[in-house]
Amino acid sequence: MVRDPLLRLEAVSKVFDGGTVGLDNVDLDIGHGEFVSLLGPSGCGKTTSLRLMAGFEQPTSGRVLLDGQDITALRPYDRPLNTVFQDYALFPHMDVAENVGFGLTLRKVSGAEIGRKVKEALDLVGLGDKIHARVSMLSGGQRQRVALARALVCSPRVLLLDEPLSALDANLREQMQIELKRLQARLGTTFVMVTHDQTEALSISDRIVVMNRGKIEQIASPAELYDAPATRFVAHFIGTMNLIEGKALETTGAFHRVAAGPMTLEVPADRGAAPAPGAPVLVCIRPEELSVLASPSDDAVAAQIMSTVFYGPTLRLFVEIGGGQKLMIDTPRRTAVGAFEAGAFVHVRPNRGSGRILSGT
Ligand SMILES: Nc1ncnc2c1ncn2[C@@H]1O[C@H](COP(=O)(O)OP(=O)(O)OP(=O)(O)O)[C@@H](O)[C@H]1O
Ligand SMILES: [Mg+2]
Known part of the structure; x- marks a missing residue:
């Protein structure tokens, strides 16, 4: 369906120890520069899909491909992908710049270059003036931006976001949705976002993947999902x-x-x-x-x-x-x-x- 996809899950299944099926034979293509949301009820396999893309989880069967290359066996840090976690996972004892530059430090990038890239990433998320602030002094929305800057600083091919806005209150959440979409459009980076909030998915995605019980029910644009649900589940779930x-x-x-x-x-x-x-x-x-x-x-x-x-x-x-x-x-x-x-x-x-x-x- 997507020509020349950037990221592909090919017949991917994940069965956890104990027999729980997290994903059941899923095929998914994500195009260059797309903003794709994974949407579905609790336990449907959204986070599992994201973790398989990131490499934190190995599929029981099937393959993960990036630009046509099989990356299934690559460790997370060897994949040109980055993840923003639901709880941001920031280091409270480090300041903003140290948090954002952490990945670059691990990759042995020079100090001067880290400084430049960190500044660039913080400017991108509107936090240029907080570069030396302690993370514990920041508001929820500011922490969210730090987490984004940290994930973007290594210029990932794909940014994976797991419920990135769920910790924010309703007003801030709406504002951040708009910012996230703008940022994605400006960078042209492929974003894959997990959410269980359909309003959020409908308002910012190019395409939405509706999941249920480890399977994909429908992949479509927001308007198409709304106007032409393909299954009873989607008809019931969306709107x-x-x-x-x-x-x-x-x-x-x-x-x-x-x-x-x-x-x-x-x-x-x-x-x-x-x-x-x-x-x-x-x-x-x-x-x-x-x-x-x-x-x-x-x-x-x-x-x-x-x-x-x-x-x-x-x-x-x-x-x-x-x-x-x-x-x-x-x-x-x-x-x-x-x-x-x-x-x-x-x-x-x-x-x-x-x-x-x-x-x-
Ligand atoms: N490490 C694990 N071990 C065993 N079962 C797991 C593990 N991780 C996830 N599962 C199970 O796999 C299924 C899919 O889980 P997943 O975390 O992908 O759901 P989700 O769609 O992200 O849900 P939520 O909206 O609640 O975050 C669930 O039944 C879950 O209990
Ligand atoms: Mg989840």
Whole structure:
């Protein structure tokens, strides 16, 4: 899929002592200069993947390739990759410059050159004025930057980041996400970041690898993941989705007509083969793809509001339509329909051309 990948996991499996499967036959290509996130629930194999790339872990089977060269047997310090750990792993008794220059000292780089590179790396992360500060005196965000500078100072081909922002509070985290993305774009270095925060992954990645139980569910751009989830897991995991067990009716031109409970949807037929009429399908429709009407309409179904949740600009309605089917609908707070109150009856219409189906699930 990626032409001439920089980093490749080829049929990589990892079974730990005791038999836990960390990774199960994973193929993954990462291109030059890409920002790729590994996203998935706890225990799905994100950190294991990163550690295999870094060389802290050996695969049970399969190979790790960099620029087409097999690096599976290389030790971490012999790989032109660097890692930013979740807890930063800074040395508290050293100052900022010593922390950042540590890797260069190990590599026996000359003192003058270390000084120059450390300054350059600290300027890059906006900490040029903290070069002699003690690490213990720094804020969480500043420590995070020191860890970044330390990882970047050796000019790695790939920067591996394991939940790099998880220790920061929400505001700082958002600011650092933007900085991280800018830094990556400026350097053109390939970044592989582990996160379990989908908002973070969606906002800063070129591509996202969604993982589940040691396997890859889907690799796609943020928009494609959101608009065209390939599996039930991804549909459920990314964003908020109404999942309805439905039935295929027919395919006419650009649309599949499907029954989803009492609703009939015409979903775009631009992806995958047409399901046979009568075949079970999983209908996926986002809360923002449903509209609430005050009065009946041919293409709407009756619904009762069970509860509402206030989200600032929008309101999320939890409604029930015929057959006990529950749906979530996101609607502007002020519409012609009037106030939305629990117990009220409304009419729900799927927006034209919205929704997706997954066959055979
Ligand atoms: N050293 C180890 N020994 C045994 N089992 C391990 C080891 N490291 C990881 N595992 C297991 O492998 C699986 C994948 O772990 P991994 O750390 O890669 O998950 P993760 O996706 O990073 O999760 P989290 O979001 O919680 O950090 C888990 O079931 C975990 O318990
Ligand atoms: Mg982890």
